[in-house]
Amino acid sequence: MNQLSSIALILLLSLMAGHLVKFLRIPEVTGYIIAGIVVGPSVLGWINQENLASLSIFSEVALALILFSIGSIFEFRRFREVGKLIVIITITECTCVLALVTGAALYLGQRWEIALLLGTVAMETGAASTLMVLREYNAEGGLTQVITGAIAINNLVCLTCFLLVTSGLQVAGRLGMGGGGSVYATIYSVIWQLIGSAALGYLVGLLLAAWSTRVTEHGETLILLIGCVLLCAGLALFLNLSILVVSLVLGATTANLSAHTGRLAMVQSRTDPPFYAVFFVIAGAHLQLGLLKSLGLLGLAYIVARAIGKLIGTYFGSRLAKSTPQVRRQLGPAVLAHAGLAIGLVLSLARRYPQLNAELTVVVLGGILVFEILGPISVRKVILRAGESHARVAGGMEVLE
Amino acid sequence: MQARHRYVATLAVVAVVILVVGFLLRPTPPPTPARRAPAEVTVSHAELDNLRDLVQRNSLRNVAADFSALADRVFSQVATVRPWGTGAIVLPGGNILAPKPIGGLPHTIVLTSGDGPPHPLTPANWIPGVPFLSATVQASGDFSPANLAQVFPVQGSWLLLVTDGVNRPALVSPGVFSGFSEVHCGPFLHRQLQTTIPLTAATIGAGVFDLSGSLQGIVAQCEDSVSILGIGDIQKALTDANSATLLVRYGMRLSITPATPPANSTSAVLVGELWVGWPADAAGLQAGDALLNVNGQNMTKIDDVVTALSKPDQASFHLRVRRAQRIFLTDLKPVQLGAPNAAPQTALELEPDGMRLQHVAPGSSVAAAGIRTDDIILRVADLPATPARVNQVLGSYRVSAPVSAVIWRPGRELLVWIQP
Numbered sequence: 004m005n006q007l008s009s010i011a012l013i014l015l016l017s018l019m020a021g022h023l024v025k026f027l028r029i030p031e032v033t034g035y036i037i038a039g040i041v042v043g044p045s046v047l048g049w050i051n052q053e054n055l056a057s058l059s060i061f062s063e064v065a066l067a068l069i070l071f072s073i074g075s076i077f078e079f080r081r082f083r084e085v086g087k088l089i090v091i092i093t094i095t096e097c098t099c100v101l102a103l104v105t106g107a108a109l110y111l112g113q114r115w116e117i118a119l120l121l122g123t124v125a126m127e128t129g130a131a132s133t134l135m136v137l138r139e140y141n142a143e144g145g146l147t148q149v150i151t152g153a154i155a156i157n158n159l160v161c162l163t164c165f166l167l168v169t170s171g172l173q174v175a176g177r178l179g180m181g182g183g184g185s186v187y188a189t190i191y192s193v194i195w196q197l198i199g200s201a202a203l204g205y206l207v208g209l210l211l212a213a214w215s216t217r218v219t220e221h222g223e224t225l226i227l228l229i230g231c232v233l234l235c236a237g238l239a240l241f242l243n244l245s246i247l248v249v250s251l252v253l254g255a256t257t258a259n260l261s262a263h264t265g266r267l268a269m270v271q272s273r274t275d276p277p278f279y280a281v282f283f284v285i286a287g288a289h290l291q292l293g294l295l296k297s298l299g300l301l302g303l304a305y306i307v308a309r310a311i312g313k314l315i316g317t318y319f320g321s322r323l324a325k326s327t328p329q330v331r332r333q334l335g336p337a338v339l340a341h342a343g344l345a346i347g348l349v350l351s352l353a354r355r356y357p358q359l360n361a362e363l364t365v366v367v368l369g370g371i372l373v374f375e376i377l378g379p380i381s382v383r384k385v386i387l388r389a390g391e392s393h394a395r396v397a398g399g400m401e402v403l404e
Numbered sequence: 405m406q407a408r409h410r411y412v413a414t415l416a417v418v419a420v421v422i423l424v425v426g427f428l429l430r431p432t433p434p435p436t437p438a439r440r441a442p443a444e445v446t447v448s449h450a451e452l453d454n455l456r457d458l459v460q461r462n463s464l465r466n467v468a469a470d471f472s473a474l475a476d477r478v479f480s481q482v483a484t485v486r487p488w489g490t491g492a493i494v495l496p497g498g499n500i501l502a503p504k505p506i507g508g509l510p511h512t513i514v515l516t517s518g519d520g521p522p523h524p525l526t527p528a529n530w531i532p533g534v535p536f537l538s539a540t541v542q543a544s545g546d547f548s549p550a551n552l553a554q555v556f557p558v559q560g561s562w563l564l565l566v567t568d569g570v571n572r573p574a575l576v577s578p579g580v581f582s583g584f585s586e587v588h589c590g591p592f593l594h595r596q597l598q599t600t601i602p603l604t605a606a607t608i609g610a611g612v613f614d615l616s617g618s619l620q621g622i623v624a625q626c627e628d629s630v631s632i633l634g635i636g637d638i639q640k641a642l643t644d645a646n647s648a649t650l651l652v653r654y655g656m657r658l659s660i661t662p663a664t665p666p667a668n669s670t671s672a673v674l675v676g677e678l679w680v681g682w683p684a685d686a687a688g689l690q691a692g693d694a695l696l697n698v699n700g701q702n703m704t705k706i707d708d709v710v711t712a713l714s715k716p717d718q719a720s721f722h723l724r725v726r727r728a729q730r731i732f733l734t735d736l737k738p739v740q741l742g743a744p745n746a747a748p749q750t751a752l753e754l755e756p757d758g759m760r761l762q763h764v765a766p767g768s769s770v771a772a773a774g775i776r777t778d779d780i781i782l783r784v785a786d787l788p789a790t791p792a793r794v795n796q797v798l799g800s801y802r803v804s805a806p807v808s809a810v811i812w813r814p815g816r817e818l819l820v821w822i823q824p
Contacts, residue, residue, distance in 0.1 A: 188431035199426045202419035209416055242427065260412065 009054040010061075010281065016042060017280035030379040032135045032283055037376070039287020050288050058285055064229075065282030067236045067250040068275050069131045074204075074254020075264065076152045088324040089152035092334065095320030096153070097126045097160050100312030107308040111301050116172050117363055123168050124348050124367050125309040127161040129340030129378055130154045131286075135279060136382040138272065144391035149330050150337045150382075153317075155251060158344055162247060165348050166193045192243075200239065200248035207235050207249075208256025215263045224263075224270045247344060286342060290372045298369040305370045313338055329389060337385040340378025341371050475566055475576040478613040481550040484516045484568045491567040491609035493622055494547040499707075501536050501638060503609045503624040515547070523547075536624060536638055550611065550619040553635055563620060565601045567610030577601050581620075589626040589633065593790065597621045597632040605630065650713055653738045655682020655800065656689065658706050672696055672726065673709045679800035687736045689725065691804070696731070697724035713738070751801050752794070754781075759789050768801045773822040775811060782817065783810040798822065 017035045024034035042049040076082065105122030109115060133154055137147055170189045211231040218224050231253065239249045258264050314335035321331035349367040386392045485492045485502045492502035492515060500515065514522045565577045579601030587596040597612060603623060612621040612632050621632040650656050657677040672694035678685050695703050698712040699722055713721060713736070721736045751768035752761050752775070759781045764771050781789045784797045785807050797807055807822045 191429065191431055195426050195430070198422055202422040202426075205415060205419045206423070209412070242423075243430075 006054065006057050009050050009058065012042065012049065013039075013058075013281050013284045014277060017284050021280075030136045030383045031139050032132045032379040033376055035280055035283035036132070036287035036290070036379075039284040040290055040292060041287075042284070043288025043290070045290070045292045055285060055288055058281065061278060061281045062285050063236050063240075063246065064233065065275070065278040066131065067232045067246055068271065068278060069134055069282075070158075070247055070250035071232055071254040071257075072268065072271060073130055073134060073151060073155045073158075074251040074256075075258035075268065076148070076155050077251075077255035078258035078264070081148070082152070085148055085152055088321075088326050088330075089149060089156055091324040092149070092317055092320035092326070092330075093153050093156040093160060095323060096313060096316030096338070097157065097164070099316030099319070100126045100309055101164070103308040103312040103315075104305060107304040108301065111304055113301065119168055119172075120352065121305060121363060121366065123161070123165050124345050125305065125312070125341075125370070126157065126164065127341060127345040127348070128154050128157045128313075128338045129342035129371075129375060130158055130344070131279075131282065132340045132342055132375060132379045133337065133382050135283070136379045137386065140383065140386050140392035142386045142391045143393060144389065145327065146329055146333060146337075146389045147386070147391050149326070149334060150385075153334065153338055157338065158247060159251065161344060162245065162348075163197060166196055169352070195243070196245045197248060199242065200244040201252045203238055203242065203244055204235060204249040204252025205256050207231050207238075208253045209260065211253070211257050211267075212261035215257075215261050215267060221270060224266060225274055228267055228271055229274075286346075286375070289346070290375065291368065292372070298366065302366045302369045305366050306373055309341070309370065309374070310339060333385045333389055336381040339374055339381050341374035342378075345371055475564060478550075478564065478566050478611070478617050478619075479568070479576075481548050481613075481619065482566050482568050482611050483547055485513060485609070491611065493611050493619060494549045495552070495639075500547075501622060503536055503622065536622070551617055553614060553618040553620045562615055563597070563599050563601065564613050564615075565607060565610045565623070566613060567607055567623075577607075581614075584634070587626050587629075587631050587633075588790075589624065589631075593788070594626070594631075594637045595634040596626075597634055599632065601632070603630040603632070650710060654684040654713065654736060655679030656684035657796075658695075658709060673703050673706050677804060679802075682800070683737050687723070687734045689723075689734070689736075690727065692727070694726040695723060696726055698722070752798055754791055754794060759791070759794065765801065769803055769822050769824065770798050773809075773820045775809070775820060775822075776813075778813075780812040781809060782812055783808075785809075 016038045020034035020038035021031045024031055027034075041047055043055075044051055101122040103122075104125040105118045108118035108121050113121070133150065136142075137151065170193050173189045174186050208231075211227065214227055215224065218227055232250065235249045235253050236246050238244070239246045257267065261267065317335040317338060318331055321334060345367060349364055352363065481493065482491045483494055483500065485500075492500045494500050514524050516522045561581045562578055563581050565579065579599040582598045582600070584595045585598055586593050588594075597620060599612070601607075601612070605625075607623045608625055608630060610623045611619050612623065614620050619635050621634050622638060623630060623632050625631075626633070650658060655678060656675055658673050658675060675684070675689050675691055675693045675695065678689060678691055695709055697703060698709060701708075701712060703709050703712065719737060721738075723734050723736050725732055725734060751765045751770045753763040754760065755762050761775065761777050761779050761781065764775055764777050781794050781798075783789055784793050787793060789809075797803070798809065803822050803824055805824060809820050809822060811818050811820060
């Protein structure tokens, strides 16, 4: 199948899956992901590895757009209200997941460096799928704000921890050959990925904010937005920076400096659905059902320990931060999704350090398969239960579900 | 407002400075040496890092061309075995190696390669305990023999997995070699190649080739997992196992022909080891005898002798044997498996699933060395004990040369010497 027809197939299939899941009362994202699994190499094989490789550019753009919209949570006024709360909750949650997953892996006899890496990757919360569910149900309110913020901080914390852990292990010589390069190169890469990325995101954000005062039309705004997001992603690839951090900072800068944040967000939300559909179908196609069979005890432990860590961590974190009882009870199930960044991290590990246990990749990818299907369903439930869903009906009237 | 603008501008200047300084201070990658010829197995670390970076940034797209060129070259060395569909490797000399099918050996086997005509094989020789079967194909232009690896790849080298199967497209999957580990496959301890290549049941039978196109290993099912077994170990295990089948029927192990056979003789198969009191001993054979002919058929290869002597329904085999310059005839009668009291009693019996001795025959050399029932055997002849090894080395009443064994008796570890 050539590239154009595979994109067409993906778009139409995702639309169909979207219709279908309405009956099943599960989020569209889950439908897209399941559609991806079905047409992907592991079931029907209509979309093969070659198609997936050539469509990876869509994934990059969609991920950058998603993180851009998450970045707007860092708008100073909004962040001042919930920032401290979110930071405390996220750090408690990450610590719990790290401790439980690492402990479980050690208990099952894994080497400590493998256990530590598993724990670090397990911290991650799937930003894209969670945010998509929030958007599908047009969620608004206190809990939604905490969820979005917690995810943004979570991804930053996870990436930072991952960079620190791999650099530490690399410098200590625990990862064997493969990382290539000196202690200087290792430390440089940590600093460059975090601070360099933030600097790039800030500069492009400045450009976007300044230019957005000059454009008024919907079409022009869209061109400016997509251009800036692509510029970020492209420069990040060229300079070896983290697309995640660059896009988050771009979103944050724009939200703080542009007087037209609302218009930008509106333009984005009207334009990006095709990107997201392609993104999630591709993400689904990448998941291999066969992995489930080979997960084993370690895989099960990873899934259970991560889920418990997320639930307990958010509960105690919320208590510590003295948040509302609603957040305390319902934040945990809303941050179970696991994808995006975790896939990138584990694949980069497998490529850079091939001698690391192959189980690591299998366990994480298997865990992602489970959490990526259950996570969005769980977010939907939380949003509906919290009464923060404002689904629009055909006539444009807003109804409270 | 003025102050806010000042902050924004200051931050922008800081960001620019960070980017410029960061870019200038980036660590320089080690210089890339000139591209090596593919005939060399090793890849320099710098080259590997470049490849990894490529893979990381552009997925496998950009390096795929390099691998597909190699895959085209080695694909012809992988044949398809019908009816069970896994790949097979044709070795130089016409032997094929194919992994054991799951669910039993079919009655007929057909080997094909590329668009060549199907090539029927007589039911192959399937040795218990080895995850491979070996069979001989007629010398035929249809099959390209694999180029066997002379050296193992260095850690970090790329390897390529190539397979073929019925109704399944060729599977080509590159990965990086990261070392060896030992894995038990039946009674044999094999060296397993550790790579980043994903292994599934569908890859069983695939060949794993290095960058020079030499065969390094074959994917097989070992107990419950799928592993890449090093090619050298597979051939050794096959030879060992071949001889082992004769050991349990005749108390005889075969060895290969010496490099320079005596003048005026054709190549022959030698008797390597004999157990006292077993059929081969009773037939008057001695270690070093050359087996020339079984039931009127000339023997030149160990496999031929094993096949000839493994026929189940024959009560006796006529052997033509050469010892030094003398040639004589003798009859060899196999142990009647299952017949009461027919088999000579072995010197020891192990628990079915362990190394603990259930029985030590009084009067045997093992008993004379002080080994008792309930001892646990840890090492035999300086090697880790496996049931097969214990039975082979210590199973006969008399060993042919002194053998060391390390045993564990509650509370202590003992080294004993078993004397002939």
